[in-house]
Amino acid sequence: MFVLVTGGSGFIGSHTCVELLNQGYDVVVVDNLCNSSVEVFQRIECITGKSVFFHQVDLLNKESLARVFETYSIQAVIHFAGLKAVGESTQIPLNYYHNNLTGTLNLLDVMAQNKVFDLVFSSSATVYGENNPIPYVEHFPLGSTSPYGRTKVMIEQFLKDAYASDNRWNVSVLRYFNPVGAHPSGLIGEDPNGIPNNLMPFITQVAVGKREKLNVFGGDYPTPDGTGIRDYIHVVDLALGHIKALEKLASQTEKSIDAYNLGAGVGYSVLDVVKAFEKASDQKIPYDIMPRRAGDIAEFYANAEKALSELGWQVSLSLEDMCRDAWNWQSNNPDGYASKLK
Numbered sequence: 596m597f598v599l600v601t602g603g604s605g606f607i608g609s610h611t612c613v614e615l616l617n618q619g620y621d622v623v624v625v626d627n628l629c630n631s632s633v634e635v636f637q638r639i640e641c642i643t644g645k646s647v648f649f650h651q652v653d654l655l656n657k658e659s660l661a662r663v664f665e666t667y668s669i670q671a672v673i674h675f676a677g678l679k680a681v682g683e684s685t686q687i688p689l690n691y692y693h694n695n696l697t698g699t700l701n702l703l704d705v706m707a708q709n710k711v712f713d714l715v716f717s718s719s720a721t722v723y724g725e726n727n728p729i730p731y732v733e734h735f736p737l738g739s740t741s742p743y744g745r746t747k748v749m750i751e752q753f754l755k756d757a758y759a760s761d762n763r764w765n766v767s768v769l770r771y772f773n774p775v776g777a778h779p780s781g782l783i784g785e786d787p788n789g790i791p792n793n794l795m796p797f798i799t800q801v802a803v804g805k806r807e808k809l810n811v812f813g814g815d816y817p818t819p820d821g822t823g824i825r826d827y828i829h830v831v832d833l834a835l836g837h838i839k840a841l842e843k844l845a846s847q848t849e850k851s852i853d854a855y856n857l858g859a860g861v862g863y864s865v866l867d868v869v870k871a872f873e874k875a876s877d878q879k880i881p882y883d884i885m886p887r888r889a890g891d892i893a894e895f896y897a898n899a900e901k902a903l904s905e906l907g908w909q910v911s912l913s914l915e916d917m918c919r920d921a922w923n924w925q926s927n928n929p930d931g932y933a934s935k936l937k
């Protein structure tokens with residue numbers, strides 16, 4: 596069975612490709628490589644002994660995308676491709692709307708033309724905005740505080756409207772909490788461009804000596820240690836959630852659109868993560884407590900019961916595993932994919 600993975604050379608996409616290949620799926624990847632490296636495919640092959648069919652395609656180029664659908668008998672799509680930096684999205688919002696919304700509309704159009712209706716979409720906990728109580732439950736009202744987040748809210752609405760108009764659409768919307776870690780092989784992982792925006796890659800770059808110290812954004816939140824609390828999820832657990840979602844789409848006779856939180860259902864503070872990382876890596880992480888980062892909220896985590904009851908999915912890896920694997924990746928690849936394969 597051919598599965599098309601958009602954005603399959605990125606952080607979460609590459610880990611999902613590994614799990615798809617391990618389960619025997621044939622994998623076709625389209626990615627424009629705007630935030631990833633083609634080097635990842637060699638590493639995926641080292642891990643799985645199998646290769647993906649890669650096409651360097653921008654979703655904004657509908658004709659190129661259509662040619663991929665003509666080449667393979669695609670049965671389902673996992674749609675990761677998109678721009679994802681919250682801060683950057685406030686600087687160049689129109690690029691975010693153009694890339695994420697137009698890219699998705701092109702994909703949906705080409706899928707429908709080829710009568711492919713099974714879709715797993717990468718959404719985010721950011722769609723719960725800032726006014727919902729925690730833990731977040733899937734039926735809560737949606738809204739977001741950044742242009743990036745609004746692209747996710749809007750795409751979720753596109754998908755609901757598409758299903759309402761034509762119930763051949765069969766869609767699983769996965770709302771990720773905070774994906775971190777790396778494949779335990781240390782061959783693939785997160786390779787951000789420039790200064791990392793996110794906590795774990797910043798910590799690993801401090802540990803490997805690329806950054807002097809961590810800035811902890813906010814020490815005065817109403818949380819036990821004053822730092823922000825998030826629901827961190829190992830990227831391999833997250834990748835496996837996509838397999839469960841695909842299996843459900845393929846097995847159900849009644850087509851549907853459903854949203855699922857993919858999180859652990861547990862919150863850890865920034866300082867919890869720092870301590871867990873220090874223990875797992877045996878490295879000291881110097882840090883300064885700084886003012887809060889604009890747009891951050893004190894605390895959120897998932898209610899992950901729906902994913903367990905309907906997809907049969909739950910996390911199996913701990914914060915310790917996330918830190919160990921993130922460190923294994925970073926220490927073996929100090930320059931990410933630009934590092935020589937050991």
Ligand SMILES: NC(=O)c1ccc[n+]([C@@H]2O[C@H](COP(=O)([O-])OP(=O)(O)OC[C@H]3O[C@@H](n4cnc5c(N)ncnc54)[C@H](O)[C@@H]3O)[C@@H](O)[C@H]2O)c1
Pocket residue numbers: 601602603604605606607608625626627628629630631652653654655674675676677678679694698717718719720771772773774
């Ligand atoms: N990493 C997170 O913290 C997080 C959290 C919630 C949701 N998500 C979502 O999950 C998805 C994957 O995230 P990731 O962390 O793997 O990001 P990533 O940047 O590593 O991967 C996204 C991939 O999409 C590609 N891409 C972007 N625009 C494209 C276009 N127009 N055409 C073709 N390819 C394009 C990029 O080159 C990249 O390889 C994204 O949709 C992101 O918004 C990520």
Ligand SMILES: O=c1ccn([C@@H]2O[C@H](COP(=O)(O)OP(=O)(O)O[C@H]3O[C@H](CO)[C@@H](O)[C@H](O)[C@H]3O)[C@@H](O)[C@H]2O)c(=O)[nH]1
Pocket residue numbers: 679680681719720721771772773774792793794795797809810811812813822823824825865888891
């Ligand atoms: O250098 C840093 C980076 C982060 N933080 C803190 O660490 C926590 C986690 O931050 P980060 O890793 O940036 O994740 P979030 O801000 O929670 O956002 C991520 O997780 C969301 C939920 O999935 C996604 O929507 C976003 O795209 C993704 O960036 C927050 O309390 C931050 O203030 C620091 O203290 N220092």
